[in-house]
Amino acid sequence: xxxxxxxxxxxxxxxxxxxxxxxxxxxxxxxxxxxxxxxxxxxxxxxxxxxxxxxxxxxxxxxxxxxxxxxxxxxxxxxxxxxxxxxxxxxxxxxxxxxxxxxxxxxxxxxxxxxxxxxxxxxxxxxxxxxxxxxxxxxxxxxxxxxxxxxxxxxxxxxxxxxxxxxxxxxxxxxxxxxxxxxxxxxxxxxxxxxxxxxxxxxxxxxxxxxxxxxxxxxxxxxxxxxxxxxxxxxxxxxxxxxxxxxxxxxxxxxxxxx
Amino acid sequence: xxxxxxxxxxxxxxxxxxxxxxxxxxxxxxxxxxxxxxxxxxxxxxxxxxxxxxxxxxxxxxxxxxxxxxxxxxxxxxxxxxxxxxxxxxxxxxxxxxxxxxxxxxxxxxxxxxxxxxxxxxxxxxxxxxxxxxxxxxxxxxxxxxxxxxxxxxxxxxxxxxxxxxxxxxxxxxxxxxxxxxxxxxxxxxxxxxxxxxxxxxxxxxxxxxxxxxxxxxxxxxxxxxxxxxxxxxxxxxxxxxxxxxxxxxxxxxxxxxxxxxxxxxxxxxx
Numbered sequence: 001x002x003x004x005x006x007x008x009x010x011x012x013x014x015x016x017x018x019x020x021x022x023x024x025x026x027x028x029x030x031x032x033x034x035x036x037x038x039x040x041x042x043x044x045x046x047x048x049x050x051x052x053x054x055x056x057x058x059x060x061x062x063x064x065x066x067x068x069x070x071x072x073x074x075x076x077x078x079x080x081x082x083x084x085x086x087x088x089x090x091x092x093x094x095x096x097x098x099x100x101x102x103x104x105x106x107x108x109x110x111x112x113x114x115x116x117x118x119x120x121x122x123x124x125x126x127x128x129x130x131x132x133x134x135x136x137x138x139x140x141x142x143x144x145x146x147x148x149x150x151x152x153x154x155x156x157x158x159x160x161x162x163x164x165x166x167x168x169x170x171x172x173x174x175x176x177x178x179x180x181x182x183x184x185x186x187x188x189x190x191x192x193x194x195x196x197x198x199x200x201x202x203x204x205x206x207x208x209x210x211x212x213x214x215x216x217x218x219x220x221x222x223x224x225x226x227x228x229x230x231x232x233x234x235x236x237x238x239x240x241x242x243x244x245x246x247x248x249x250x251x252x253x254x255x256x257x258x259x
Numbered sequence: 260x261x262x263x264x265x266x267x268x269x270x271x272x273x274x275x276x277x278x279x280x281x282x283x284x285x286x287x288x289x290x291x292x293x294x295x296x297x298x299x300x301x302x303x304x305x306x307x308x309x310x311x312x313x314x315x316x317x318x319x320x321x322x323x324x325x326x327x328x329x330x331x332x333x334x335x336x337x338x339x340x341x342x343x344x345x346x347x348x349x350x351x352x353x354x355x356x357x358x359x360x361x362x363x364x365x366x367x368x369x370x371x372x373x374x375x376x377x378x379x380x381x382x383x384x385x386x387x388x389x390x391x392x393x394x395x396x397x398x399x400x401x402x403x404x405x406x407x408x409x410x411x412x413x414x415x416x417x418x419x420x421x422x423x424x425x426x427x428x429x430x431x432x433x434x435x436x437x438x439x440x441x442x443x444x445x446x447x448x449x450x451x452x453x454x455x456x457x458x459x460x461x462x463x464x465x466x467x468x469x470x471x472x473x474x475x476x477x478x479x480x481x482x483x484x485x486x487x488x489x490x491x492x493x494x495x496x497x498x499x500x501x502x503x504x505x506x507x508x509x510x511x512x513x514x515x516x517x518x519x520x521x522x523x524x525x526x527x528x529x530x
Contacts, residue, residue, distance in 0.1 A: 062434050064430070081434070082434065082435060082436020082437070083436065084435075086434070087434075088430070088431065088434040090427050090431065092427065094427055096428075096445075096450075098449045098452075107432070108435045108436075111441055112435070112436055
């Protein structure tokens with residue numbers, strides 16, 4: 001009992017999440033009894049066959065839809081839309097072309113009606129630190145694809161979310177940019193001590209970036225396997241060069257084929 | 260696209276060639292228009308066509324001058340322009356407001372959709388007599404006619420744009436706790452500015468149609484009135500002169516909207 005109390009609570013916890021939804025064609029069981037946790041400061045990837053309910057899961061975590069069953073908590077509290085505890089990053093950067101980079105990254109505080117000196121300073125620090133300082137007053141148009149995705153990440157980080165959801169966040173980029181940007185963003189998250197959950201269909205990306213990889217089955221999604229990728233603390237490039245990389249890749253590949 | 264570096268001779272050649280091509284196109288346009296009028300004039304002078312029925316450029320010019328000298332031209336132009344601009348602004352503004360309401364309440368939009376489509380295919384000109392009864396035979400009825408012609412198209416066009424706003428952009432704002440009002444004003448409206456400007460362009464033409472038809476029906480002044488009057492008293496010079504002035508005014512108004520479009524785009528990029 002004593003032992004259990006000492007162990008820090010996980011940052012994010014999914015307990016027996018189930019979700020069904022209705023369509024014209026019938027009822028779809030997207031997720032069945034899904035449980036897993038993400039610890040503070042961890043980078044976890046979810047891989048699974050396409051259409052396995054990963055997006056539904058992210059929508060639940062973002063508080064955009066309520067699950068049919070089970071509970072989802074972040075920092076001990078049930079998830080709630082727009083309370084700032086969860087940040088969401090999309091496949092496309094969705095920077096607003098009619099705003100400057102600074103106005104774009106301040107979108108979160110602006111929507112909650114509090115763009116104070118503190119928020120401005122945080123935005124400025126993040127932009128400066130990650131090489132976008134001189135583009136503060138530029139429009140998204142003048143940034144490269146990688147820089148745009150970095151700006152999108154900063155927009156997500158400005159409201160200081162406890163958990164970041166990365167929804168196929170790199171898959172719209174071409175292969176070379178993708179390697180660079182995913183490594184770049186992984187490094188930013190490490191430095192900011194952020195906790196992230198990445199949904200991807202790219203096994204290599206999941207293995208290279210993550211502390212843990214969770215393999216989901218085909219719909220209805222259940223957890224097929226959870227792999228801890230050791231040693232922690234390698235950069236994505238080092239990970240890709242490591243001897244174990246291909247072993248992990250092949251193992252997860254087979255697990256996905258089984259589903 | 261920096262122009263600071265010295266340009267290569269090939270680049271200069273290419274730029275010069277492109278400029279020459281642009282001038283050539285403009286010249287051809289002018290030649291074509293002048294040729295048309297010249298041909299018309301020659302045919303009339305040579306007796307190939309009856310200038311009484313077909314008029315001729317010189318007779319049109321004379322008619323225009325005569326009107327202007329009598330002080331009868333400008334008031335007609337002013338009244339038609341005023342009616343058109345009023346109909347245009349009302350149609351566009353009201354149309355955009357209704358489109359916003361439809362976006363805001365999806366159920367209302369679903370209820371209204373078939374009704375709007377039917378209204379859109381209804382020839383609005385058929386409503387003319389109703390407007391005259393309601394508004395009285397005057398400027399009011401004409402403006403409402405101009406409004407009616409452009410309103411439903413604007414609603415459908417702008418609502419269509421609103422409802423096709425990138426759902427992920429909306430999701431982004433919702434994830435950050437944005438309200439429906441914030442979704443509209445921070446995402447839907449700004450990303451549809453091009454659709455709005457496009458509606459303006461279409462409405463310029465439609466408003467002229469509505470106003471001229473309105474003037475055919477009721478007016479005692481305006482270019483539409485001059486056209487009808489000219490036709491009734493068999494003065495084709497007057498009819499043709501009015502039509503040509505109308506064409507010129509429509510072109511000016513269209514260019515105004517194009518200018519506005521450029522300003523808006525530039526402002527959006529510079530903001």
